[in-house]
Structure formats: C-alpha cells, structure tokens
Amino acid sequence: MATRDSNSRKDIAWKYAYLANQNNKNDLTCNFCEKVAKGGAYRLKQHLVGEEEDEVAEVDAHGKRVQNVGGSGTSKKKPRHVSSMDAFVRPPKLAQMEKSGKGVQTTINDAYKKELREKAYVDIARWMYEAAISFNAVNYDSFNAAVQSIGRYEIGMKLPSYHEVRIPLLKKEVVHTNDIMKTHKEEWAKTRCSIIANGWKDKSHRSLINFLVNCSKGSMFIESIKASSYMKTAERMFQLLYSMVEKIGEDKVVQIITNNDSSYVMARRLLEAKRSHLYWTPYAAHCLDLMLEDIAKLPTIMRTIKRAIELTEYIYNRTGLINMMRQFTGQMNLLRPAKTRFATSFLTLSSIHKQKENVRKMFTSKDWTRSKWAKELTKKRVAQTVLMPTFWNTVVYSLKVSSPIVRVLRLVDGEKRPAMGYIYEAMDRAKEAIEKSFNGREERYKEIFEIIDRRWDCQLHRPLHAAGYFFNP
Numbered sequence: 001m002a003t004r005d006s007n008s009r010k011d012i013a014w015k016y017a018y019l020a021n022q023n024n025k026n027d028l029t030c031n032f033c034e035k036v037a038k039g040g041a042y043r044l045k046q047h048l049v050g051e052e053e054d055e056v057a058e059v060d061a062h063g064k065r066v067q068n069v070g071g072s073g074t075s076k077k078k079p080r081h082v083s084s085m086d087a088f089v090r091p092p093k094l095a096q097m098e099k100s101g102k103g104v105q106t107t108i109n110d111a112y113k114k115e116l117r118e119k120a121y122v123d124i125a126r127w128m129y130e131a132a133i134s135f136n137a138v139n140y141d142s143f144n145a146a147v148q149s150i151g152r153y154e155i156g157m158k159l160p161s162y163h164e165v166r167i168p169l170l171k172k173e174v175v176h177t178n179d180i181m182k183t184h185k186e187e188w189a190k191t192r193c194s195i196i197a198n199g200w201k202d203k204s205h206r207s208l209i210n211f212l213v214n215c216s217k218g219s220m221f222i223e224s225i226k227a228s229s230y231m232k233t234a235e236r237m238f239q240l241l242y243s244m245v246e247k248i249g250e251d252k253v254v255q256i257i258t259n260n261d262s263s264y265v266m267a268r269r270l271l272e273a274k275r276s277h278l279y280w281t282p283y284a285a286h287c288l289d290l291m292l293e294d295i296a297k298l299p300t301i302m303r304t305i306k307r308a309i310e311l312t313e314y315i316y317n318r319t320g321l322i323n324m325m326r327q328f329t330g331q332m333n334l335l336r337p338a339k340t341r342f343a344t345s346f347l348t349l350s351s352i353h354k355q356k357e358n359v360r361k362m363f364t365s366k367d368w369t370r371s372k373w374a375k376e377l378t379k380k381r382v383a384q385t386v387l388m389p390t391f392w393n394t395v396v397y398s399l400k401v402s403s404p405i406v407r408v409l410r411l412v413d414g415e416k417r418p419a420m421g422y423i424y425e426a427m428d429r430a431k432e433a434i435e436k437s438f439n440g441r442e443e444r445y446k447e448i449f450e451i452i453d454r455r456w457d458c459q460l461h462r463p464l465h466a467a468g469y470f471f472n473p
C-alpha cells in the first residue's frame with residue numbers, strides 16, 4: 001500500500017521545487033526564485049500562479065506587477081518585472097477552468113514548457129546558423145547528450161569559456177578518444193580487422209585517401225593522405241597500401257577494401273603476390289555504379305539518356321517552364337538526383353516515363369503553343385523528342401535493363417543494415433528480373449548480362465567472400 005509521503009510526491013508541484021531540509025516536508029523551495037513556500041505543495045502552487053494569501057497582485061501604469069502586503073493597500077514593495085511564470089497567470093480560458101476546478105495546473109505547466117522548448121529551439125538553431133554548423137549535426141548522439149546534460153543542470157548554467165573548450169576540455173576529449181582507440185586495437189588483435197581506403201577528391205580536384213580500420217567494434221579513422229602521386233602508378237599505390245598494413249600490423253589485417261579504380265586493381269595483384277594471406281575487396285556500390293556506366297555507354301541507351309538530359313535541361317533552365325511543367329505533372333519533378341551520376345540518369349529516365357502522358361500533354365497544350373518558348377528553335381527538337389514513339393520505346397528498354405541494378409545499388413548503399421549476407425541473392429534476382437522483362441529472349445539482354453558478369457564475377461568473387469566478408473563503407 002502506498003504511503004502518504006509517496007503519494008504526495010506524485011503532485012506536479014514537485015517538478016518546480018525541492019526540500020532544503022529533508023526533515024521538514026512542508027517547506028518547499030521554488031526552483032525559479034529560491035523562495036520557501038511554507039505549507040507544502042498547495043502553498044507552492046499558489047506561489048507559482050501568483051495567488052499568495054498575504055499578497056494581492058496589482059498592476060501599475062507601466063504594466064509591472066506591484067505587491068500589496070497584508071491586504072491593507074498602504075504598504076507596497078518595489079515594482080518587479082513580470083516573470084516567465086507570470087505570463088501564464090490567469091489567461092482567459094484559465095478563469096473558466098478555475099471555476100470548474102479541472103486542469104488548472106496542467107494547463108499552466110504545459111504552456112510554460114511549450115514556450116521554453118520553442119525558445120530553446122530558436123536559440124539552438126540561431127547558434128547553428130551563425131556558426132555555420134551542418135544541419136546534420138542535430139542527428140549526432142553527442143548533440144543529444146549535450147542538450148540532456150544542460151537540461152539536467154536547469155537554470156543558471158555557466159557556459160564553457162573559449163579557453164576551456166580550447167585546452168582543458170580538448171585534453172579530456174583526447175584522453176577519451178585514446179581510450180576508445182585502445183579498445184579497438186585490442187579487438188584487432190583478437191578478431192583481426194579490415195583496412196578501408198576511401199578515395200575522394202576535394203574542391204581543387206586533388207586526390208585524397210582516408211584510411212579507416214574496421215572491426216567488430218566499428219570503423220576508426222586512422223589518417224588522410226594526399227594521394228595524387230600514388231594514383232599515377234600501381235607500384236606507388238602498392239607501397240602506400242602495404243605501409244598501412246605494416247602500421248596496423250600484418251598479423252591483424254584480413255583484407256584491404258578499396259574502390260575499383262585501375263591503380264587499385266593493379267596494386268591488389270602486387271599485394272596478394274607479396275602477402276598471400278591478405279585479400280582485396282572492392283566496394284559493392286562502386287562496382288554496381290560501374291555496371292550502370294557500362295550499360296549507359298551502349299549506343300541505344302546513350303542516345304536515349306542524351307535526349308532525356310536535353311529535355312530536362314531545357315525545362316529546368318526556364319523558371320516559367322518549370323511552373324508550367326509542374327501544373328501538368330501535379331507538382332512532381334522530372335529530375336531524380338542520386339548519389340552517383342549514372343544512377344541519377346536512370347532514375348530520371350524512370351521519372352520521365354512515369355510522367356509520359358503529362359509531358360506529352362504539356363507540349364501539345366495551348367499554354368505551350370501560346371508561350372514564348374514555343375517560338376525558340378531549341379523547342380522543336382525537344383518537342384519532337386517528347387512526341388517520338390521510338391524515344392519512349394528506348395526509355396522502356398533502358399529501364400528494363402537498369403532498374404533491377406539500381407535497386408541493388410540503393411540496397412547496398414543504404415545505412416539501415418550491412419549488405420553482407422544478401423548481396424549475391426540480390427544480384428541473382430536482378431538478373432532474373434531482367435530476363436523475365438524480356439520474356440526469356442536472350443538476344444535482348446545478352447549484352448547486358450556480359451557487362452554484369454564482367455564487373456561482378458571478375459571483381460567481386462574473391463576468396464575472401466567465401467569466408468563471409470563483405471564491407472561497403
């Protein structure tokens with residue numbers, strides 16, 4: 001059976017007060033102004049809403065609250081500004097609720113917390129805008145932890161200074177990071193690890209390689225190297241990869257994961273000849289993108305993509321024409337951006353095909369024929385493309401051979417779950433889907449299968465995969 005003390009602690013008033021003296025349950029100290037309310041939770045709630053028995057609130061000519069003590073009207077305290085709680089004292093609807101005795105405290109509490117939350121959101125967002133912090137930062141676990149810590153401190157927390165962030169707090173974070181690295185390195189020795197070489201180019205088109213090490217505890221960044229000179233020859237790339245193996249410890253490394261660039265492919269052969277127990281594994285997403293690139297180079301498909309690009313560029317380079325297009329497509333866009341260029345091309349083809357009838361209606365409508373764009377020379381070629389049956393036939397063919405591969409690409413390039421375990425089944429199903437779309441007529445898809453087999457079987461079926469390893473960072 002619940003005690004009287006435990007039941008009283010369930011009162012909402014306890015969220016806004018604390019006991020300065022644990023032996024005296026009737027004297028509650030307000031969290032906002034540190035005033036002691038003598039008389040328990042009931043007295044505290046009167047204090048929170050400004051209804052204290054020995055004080056009558058008045059408002060002077062300047063709109064500030066003035067306290068009359070003792071109710072005589074002769075002794076007045078100095079005017080005080082309206083507090084954040086005062087903003088919620090006796091709103092219009094509250095008077096009616098007071099008469100019925102329902103929901104008074106809950107309404108005040110909810111409204112107050114809502115205003116505080118909205119003000120905090122505005123302040124956090126403004127700080128991010130001024131500091132040019134990426135919007136994605138709000139998804140970091142560390143950001144959530146920081147907000148929760150500030151909330152637990154409540155009002156009056158002193159901000160860290162420039163010096164504290166720059167020196168003592170940074171030193172603490174270095175110690176924390178080294179502790180994490182230590183646990184990773186211990187795991188490398190137990191279960192072994194994979195080296196990931198993530199190549200990319202900066203805004204100046206300089207080739208860079210980020211090296212990470214992956215194990216059962218996750219991926220850890222090691223270093224970033226300017227790789228312009230290494231990319232020129234396979235020998236130089238081999239030396240770079242091998243030096244990284246030596247740095248981590250050859251006995252701890254199982255495989256090296258890279259993209260499918262020619263320099264990496266040649267370096268792989270040198271590496272496996274030097275250290276036969278090491279394996280090379282290419283990125284699944286990069287391999288699939290190369291498949292789409294090879295398919296896009298086929299004459300018929302290349303011509304179709306070129307016409308689709310001409311169509312979209314013509315529309316999207318004219319603001320008024322974009323608005324006209326959206327009126328016919330129900331505000332849907334034709335462009336479908338993706339992470340890779342060739343995936344974008346095929347996804348855009350798919351979007352254009354879905355809007356086929358609407359696009360054709362637009363280029364035959366009165367809105368179009370009366371517009372200034374209908375008089376442009378370029379429009380003739382674009383309009384002819386849209387009304388050309390052979391264009392739409394080749395669009396269908398392009399989608400039949402590319403859509404199953406694009407689905408696999410989006411599958412392995414996602415972050416919801418690792419691709420290992422179902423990647424091969426997904427590729428088998430993609431080939432089956434292509435075959436089925438042509439009713440088993442091999443002459444229609446034979447060339448496509450040759451591209452898939454060349455990119456997939458020759459570059460991904462390494463001995464390591466038989467052991468169950470496959471990473472797609």
